[in-house]
Amino acid sequence: MRNYLFDTDVLISILRGKDLSFKRRLETLRAQKSGLWVSVISLRELYHGAFKSENPPKNLFLIQQLNNHLRIIDIDENVAFLYGEIQATLEKSGEKVGDFDVLIASAAIQEKLTLVSGNARHFQRIVDVFGQLKFEVWN
Numbered sequence: 692m693r694n695y696l697f698d699t700d701v702l703i704s705i706l707r708g709k710d711l712s713f714k715r716r717l718e719t720l721r722a723q724k725s726g727l728w729v730s731v732i733s734l735r736e737l738y739h740g741a742f743k744s745e746n747p748p749k750n751l752f753l754i755q756q757l758n759n760h761l762r763i764i765d766i767d768e769n770v771a772f773l774y775g776e777i778q779a780t781l782e783k784s785g786e787k788v789g790d791f792d793v794l795i796a797s798a799a800i801q802e803k804l805t806l807v808s809g810n811a812r813h814f815q816r817i818v819d820v821f822g823q824l825k826f827e828v829w830n
Contacts, residue, residue: 694726696764696799698792698808699733701829703740706753713829721760728804729761730795764798773797777821784820788813796824 697705704713720727734754741750764770774790774797781788788796792813799806806826808814814826 692723692725694728694802694804695720695827696728696730696795696802696804696806697733697761698795698806698810699736700809701807702729702733702737702757704809704829706737706750706757716829717760726804727761728764728802729758730764730798731766732791732794732798734758734763736791764802764804766794766798770794770797770801773801777817780821781816786816786820788816793817796826799826800824 701713704710705717708714717727737754738751741747741754744750774794777797777800778788778790778793781793792810796806796814796817798804800823804825806814806824807829808826809828809830811826811828814824818824818826
């Protein structure tokens with residue numbers, strides 16, 4: 692059984708319900724008893740979006756409903772250490788990836804989770820330069 696960490700863009704697609712295939716994939720993973728995770732970084736982005744939306748109560752409710760199916764990964768010292776190593780490796784090779792994406796990838800690597808994202812470009816850079824990251828692209 693694989694365990695998955697969902698990037699913010701995939702979670703937003705699920706919450707908006709515009710692409711039902713994402714919701715179906717999530718339900719399939721739940722039925723398979725896969726471990727489903729969200730980073731505290733992604734939660735921060737979701738809450739920020741909910742509070743600045745036209746209907747914060749509705750969007751906060753949707754996030755809470757989604758959170759009922761996900762476990763939360765915090766950023767601890769081990770993830771911070773790995774972040775520093777990955778970001779330095781990327782910079783030395785001339786690559787630049789945003790801090791939040793590197794933190795999310797670091798959490799996935801540390802916890803041996805498969806990262807699910809629609810942003811293949813950023814995370815492929817991490818794989819190409821640093822390795823170790825397992826990820827799936829949902830789009």
